[in-house]
Amino acid sequence: MSAIKTSDSKVEETASTHLDDVPSDANEVKQPGVTARALVIVLAINTIYFAQLVNIVGSGSLARDITAVVGGSTESVWFTSTIAILTAVLSPPVSQAADLWGRRWILVALTACGCIGAIIVSRATNVDQVIAGFTVGGICYGAQPLLHAVTSEVLPRKYRAWAQASVNVSASLGGIYALLVGGAVTRNQRPENFRTYWYTAAGIYAIAALIVAVLYRPPPRELRVTLTTNEKLRSLDWLGYALLVSSLTPFSLGLSWAQNPLPWTSSAVLAPLIIGVALIGALLLYEIRFKKDGLLHHDLFRHRNFPISLFCISTEGLSFYCANNYFAFEVGTLYTHDALRFGLHYSITFYCLIFFALLAAVYCSAVKAVRLPTCAAFTMFALFNALMATIRTTTPEANLWGYAVFLGAGLGVWLTSLVTAAQFATPPALIAITSGLMIGMRSLGGVVGLAIYGAIFNAALSSNIASRVAGASIALGLPPTSVAGLIGALSAGDMTGALAIPGVTPTILEAAGGGLQRSFVIAFRNVWIAAASFSLAAVVASLFLVDPKSSFDERVDAPLKVLPLDVQSKDHI
Structure with a gap:
């Protein structure tokens, strides 16, 4: 135990330096600057982020293609929700473990899980196997905080915004x-060609894991070489991990089942929700009152920028996962069934994200500010959601090309400025757990958001589709027994199949199609209004950020050189 206390004191001593508490002679120590080795590591780490986005974007944009082949359309929300839950649950413990055992092999092992998960999805024959594949693949997202941490800690702090911009690109x-x-x-x-897509995703994951294994060879961190294996295991927050997993899982299940298909008053919804909330309360009580160096390490909260950043990133998760699941869905429902065409619509977001991430890096580095760009980013989110809420059946498709620009601008700016603000507000020794909590909160926001949006969407659609589609078609002579088949054919875009349904005429088909589209418009509108409300809350919160001007300096938090540590007396790994 004395060894653990000694190591804790070392971390706390290092953790005492943050934001404006930097000694005046900190910059007098010769710093390595930007090295070729550091740039190679940044490139290697970024290949993992590329692979992760291929998987998670595909889980949303290709969800309807997958369920068209394997069935289980009502379960498609779990494709993305599973990834979000695992990211929220795994990010903090993986970040803590990386400080003790090193980053390299954790990154490689978890990225390999992404490869295995993609193979399972590509070979799936039913929706349960697909969800299993995304579950295995979702394990790799536990490494996501390390991607933000490594790119930041190997470069001088004055280039912190550029490091985050590279990840976003x-x-x-x-x-x-x-x-x-x-x-x-x-x-x-x-x-059926979704299988081809996930075959390629598996290959990308494999290449990313190989690149990191070969190119990323950092020197051992102090805690890795000064603690024995037993000391490392005892220093982990096992009770905190258990409470985190046992609280978020039932909480997410309860939210996901609400209005999909169970009502909020159902015991199957209320029971896991109540259990989840109670365990979340127990987790917070334990971390605040009894465990000062656990998941919610108390040194992380010495400056207000970090809790503000956690709140803002959770609301960003609410907005991003909404766009990831509903933007292409709405384009495909109202305008075109061409998968490439509505993919092009959504891709505008990522083109703009690249431009605005680089623009934010220039601004943050030059002005040494994070508050204004973060506030502007969430304003863009709110504007995007508000514009999407105005869409009607008569809205020109061309408008959506412009709307995606605001989403891309918001993502590009906040991903650069807000992560920079959080990392500068916390001790350099805790950069991994800082990034872990940030990514975990973002994913938690996504889990909650997907459940809320799903409940809103399903409630609005079910309450309108019967009156609008059935009412319009039955009034024109369609037998009531043909209504369900007509709605299914229209939802799938199968006009030929719809006309083959008994009693359906071109006139009835046109009237029913119009009623179906209006029902979807109302459901989508309600979802975007909810997302806009969350974004506005983040706009207000971001106004209270403090610009960490003194932190943009030449220091490198994790220099790529081996420190002269005396490790002869330790049995370490």
């Missing part, structure tokens, strides 16, 4: 690949 390229390749292979009514 690679993520954007992955998103563009996902939309264009996914759309190309499944267009012209070929949903």
Whole structure:
């Protein structure tokens, strides 16, 4: 135990330096600057982010293609929700473990899980196997905080915004690949080609794991070489991990089942929700009162920028996962069934993300500010959601090309400025757990958001579709027994099949199609209004950020050189 206490004191001593508490002579120590080795590592790490975006964007944009082949359309929300849950649950413990055992092999092992998961999805014959594939693949997202941490800690702090921008550029390229390749292979009514897409995703994961294994060879961190294996295991927050997993899982299940298909008053919805909320309360009580160096390490909250950043990133998760699941869905429902075409619509987001991420890096580095760009980013989110809520059946398709620009601008700016603000607000020794909590909160926001949006969407659609579609078609002579088949055919875009249904005429088909589209418009509108409300809350919160001007300096938090540590007396790994 004395060894653990000694190591904790070392972390706390390092953790005492943050934001404006930097000694005046900190910059007098010669710093390595930007090295070729550091740039190679940044490139290697970014290949993992590219692979992760290929998987998660595909899970949303190709969900209808997958279920068209394997069935289970009502379960498609779990494709993305599973990834979001695992990211939220795994990010903090993986970040803590990386400080003790090193980043390299954790990154390689978890990325390999992404490859295995993609293979399972590509070979799936039913929706349960697809969900299993996304579950295995979702394990790789536990490494996502390390991607933000490593790119930041190997470069001088004055280039912190550029480090985060590089991550965002690679993520954007992955998103563009996902939309264009996914759309190309499944267009012209070929949903079965989703298998080809995930074969390529598996290959990308494998290449990313190999690149990191070969190129990323950092020197051992102090805690890795000064603690024995037993000391490392005892220093982990096992009770915190258990409470995190046991609280988020039932909470997410309860939310996902609400209005899909169970009502909020159902015991199957209320029971897991209540259990989840109670365990979340127990987790917070334990971390605040009894565990000062656990998942919610108390040194992380010495400056207000970090809790503000956590709140803002959770609301960003609410907005991003909404766009990821509903933007292409709405384009495909109202305007075109061509997968490549609505993929092109959404890809505008990622092209703009690249431009605005680089623009934010220039601004943050030059002005040494994070508050204004973060506020502007969430304003863009709110504007995007508000514009999407105005869409009607008569709205020109051309408008949506412009709306996606605001989403891309918001993503590009906040991903650069807000992560920079959080990392500068916390001790350098805790950069991994800082990034872990940030990514975890973003995913938690996504889990909650997907459940809320799903409940809103399903409630609005079910309450309108019967009156609008059935009312319009029965009034024109359609037998009531043919209504369900007509709605199914229209939803799938199968006009030929719809006309083959008994009693359906071209006139009835046109009237029913109009009623169906109006029902979807109302459901989509309600979802976007909810997302806009969340974004406005983040706009207000971001106004209270403080610009960490003194933190943009020459220091490198994790220099790529071996420190002269005396490790002869330790049995370490």
